[in-house]
Amino acid sequence: MSEATRERPAADRPPPRGPGGGHGPFGGMSAPAEKAMNFGPSARRLIGKLRPERLWLLLVLVLAVVSVTFSVIGPRLLGQGTNLIFSGIVSKALPSGASQADIIAGLRAAGETAKADMLSGMTLTPGLGIDVAALSAVLLWAMILYVLSSTFSWIQAYVLNGVVQRTVFRLRDEIEAKINRLPLRYFDTVQRGELLSRVTNDVDNVSQSLQQSLSQIVTSLLTVIGVIVMMFLLSPLLAVIALVTVPLTLVTTMLIAKRSQKLFVGQWKNTGELNGQIEETFTGHALVKVFGRQKEVEERFRVKNEELYQASFGAQFISGMIMPAMTFIGNLVYVGIAVVGGLQVASGTMQLGDVQAFIQYSRQFTQPLAQLGSMANLLQSGVASAERVFDLLDGEEQSPDPKPAETPPTVHGRLAFEDVSFRYTADQPLIEHISLIAEPGQTVAIVGPTGAGKTTLVNLMMRFYELDSGRITLDGVDVAKMTRDDLRGRMGMVLQDTWLFGGTIRENIAYGRPDATEEDIQAAARATYVDRFVHSLPDGYDTVLDDEGGNVSAGEKQLLTIARAFLAKPSVLILDEATSSVDTRTEVLVQKAMSALRADRTxxxxxxxxxxxxxxxxxLVMEAGRIVELGAHDELLAADGAYHALYNAQFAAPVTDEV
Structure with missing residues (x-):
């Protein structure tokens, strides 16, 4: 069983450092380095995440083609219906028994050429009204086509939803696996709220962007293609007028998108920073109150919230200009089509229903173009979030476990440091050329001033960090040649900062040994005096703790972590000021339990x-990363060195300064 340290004394962790490197309620809000948004590669990488779903995507494409085909044919049928109605009304007004050719000839002879041209482009039966049977058939077919189009569109949306959600599911799995492969050094340089924002907000935004944009892009592109074909079949001249919108749309979208792209990056960056600040402040809420720093915290929140507001407002406002711009361009084209189409009807080269169908097609043509433009808004936001997720996925991982790995044949707990050196940053030495041997069953105490490297030393044992030089061996085997799971499975750790998860007291004690029996759990609880306070709780061992352990005291939380280590029965035990949160009487009891726990293990x-x-x-007495003294208690006191000075600082009578 092992636990990674959550926070360490300032000098025992790498100096910050990067985005949100600080800790505590008042530190760590340095902004991340500005990174230019590289839209193309990030978008291609995001689309690449869909590769396992290519067969389903092919089905989505087929369904979209069928749906769009039915949808595109609809206006043509409705145009035919309009032709039937208009022709019927005109035919009813013409004298019965005369032929269409005779009527047109008569109009031309009378000098009414415009009327003759218009009637020549129509199919008329003088004296008869609207052909109700033909009109009903046309409308029935139009209704059937629209119903089928909607049905296939719904099926397409259903399939696409599965594609996107499975893709995001795999992305979350990939993030989870990546986090487990990242070294502790990474978490020392990234604020927790910022990391949570990438794992939650950014992934959700990627999901939403894919869900909306993929369907819209596929449908819009197919609609544009289908409509262009139908428009050219109806009137090449009007089709050319409609196509004027394409270059105007592309240029307008690119100009607007270019300006909004940086703002979207800033929006999600500021979202992560604000989350980090809120998480930091809530974690240290009591401390903020104690030191009366509410106004400062509120001001920092106001400033960061204002930055987020400005970035979000700018991004949404500028990208929101795309749709109105597309609508304006579409209206210009609509006017052109209406004027030219009306002239063609008057000249008899087009029928009224065809112009009506063409106007519908022009709307169908400009609408997907506008949707594609508005998708730039969503795509920019989604790709900006995807890049932040990819930045996490591209983080430098801890070195892989050796294959094949070595393992001690028999574990006794002999730990040896051989000329070990380590530093967090190249220009700040910390651990320098330390050598020592801890024999099986020995209790090795590490003392020294804050920042001397005590916690770093035990973190190196657990391979939370890799050595710069030298080696550490466990029973003669270099720990770097063991798998981390094997190494840490032989070690137990009790931290000064307790960590409990949301679950029962029983589950928290058994965390390091899930297969423990009820008898084993209660035996560990009795040995570490957890059993005393558990029985005072209404649900005993079934009492559910929240993730901060807020329903038990600080000392009781510490006892639970000690019981957890006791149950795991590690070969090597690490106690990082493990009794700092218990009262004096409990500490005496726990020290006795610790003596039993330390028996026969290092x-x-x-x-x-x-x-x-x-x-x-x-x-071991450490100062500035070096062992300056080592020995037993009495021996070190007699040496009158660093340990003697530390001891006297704690137990000698206070000195009164005389003026």
Whole structure:
């Protein structure tokens, strides 16, 4: 069983550092480095995530083709219906018994050429009214086509929804796996709220963008193609007028999208930073109140919220200009088609129903173009979020476990540091040329001032960080040649900062050993004095803790983490100021439990209260990453060195300054 440290003393963790590197309620809000949005590669990479769904995407395309085909034929049928109605009304007004040719000839002879030209373009039966049977058939077919179009469109949306959700499901799985492969160093340089924003907000935005844009893009492109074909069949001249919208649409969209792209990147960057600030402030809410820093926190929130507002407003406003611009261009084309179409009807080269159909097609043509333009808004936002997710997925991973890995044949718990050096940053030395041996069953205490490298030393044992030089061996095997799971499975860790998850007390104790029996869990609880307070709770071991353990005291949370380590029975035990949160009486009891827990296993104890480590077999005194003294308690006191000074600082009587 093992736990990664959540926070460490300032000098025991890498100095920040990058986006949101600080910790605590008042630090760590340095902005991330500005990164230019590379739309093309990021969009292609996002589309590449759909590759496993290519067969389903092919089905989506087929369904869209069928749906759009039925939808595009509809206006043509309705135009024929209009022709039947108009021809019927005109035929009713003409004298019965005369032929259409005779009537047209008579009009031309009378000098009414315009009327003759218009009637020559129509199919008339003088004296008869509207052909109701033919009109009913046309309308029935139009209704059937529109119903089929809607049905196939619904099926397409259903299939596409599955495609997108499965893709996002895999993306979340990929993120989860990536997070488990990232080194602890990565989490030291990224604010938790910023990371959560990428995993939640950005992934949700990618999902929404794919869901809406894929369907709209496919349908709009197919509609444009189908409508162009139908328009050229009806009137090449009017089709050319309609096609004027294409270059105007492309140029307008590109100009607007170029301006809004950077704003979308800023929008999601500021969203992540604001999330990080809120998470940070809520975590340290009590501290904010204690130090009276509400106004400062509120001001920082106001400033960041204003930055988010400006970026979001600018991005949405500028990209929102696309749709009105497309509508304006469409209206210009509509006017052109209406005028030219009316002239063609008057000249007899087109029928009224055909012009009506063409106007519908012009609307069908400009609408998908406008939708494609408006999709630029959604696509930019989605790709901006995707790039932030890809930035996480591209993070440098911890070195892979060796294959084949080595493992100690028999674990006794002998740990050896051989000329170990480590530093978080190249220009700031921390651990320098440390060598020591911890024999099986020994208790090794590590003391020293804050920032001396105590926690870093045990983190190196757990391979949370990789050494710069030297090596650490466990029972003669270099830990770098073992798998991390194997290494950490042999170690237990109890931190100063307790960590409990949402679940029952029983589940929290058994976290490091899921197969433990009820008897084992209760035995560990009794040994670590957890059993005392559990029985005072209404539901006993079934009491559900929230993820912060807020329904038990700080000392009780610490006892639970100690019980968790006790149950895991590790070969090497690491205690990082593990009794700092318990009261004095409980500490005495826990020290007894710790003595039993440390029996027959190697233990490393990081301690600030030197009274707790007097019986340690070996005490290491660290300063600035070096071991300056080592030995037993009495031996180090007699040496009158660094340990003696630390001890006197804690237990000597206070000195009164005399003026």
């Amino acid at each position: 233990s490393f104890v990081i301690a600030h209260r030197l009274s707790t480590i007097r019986d340690a077999d070996l005490i």
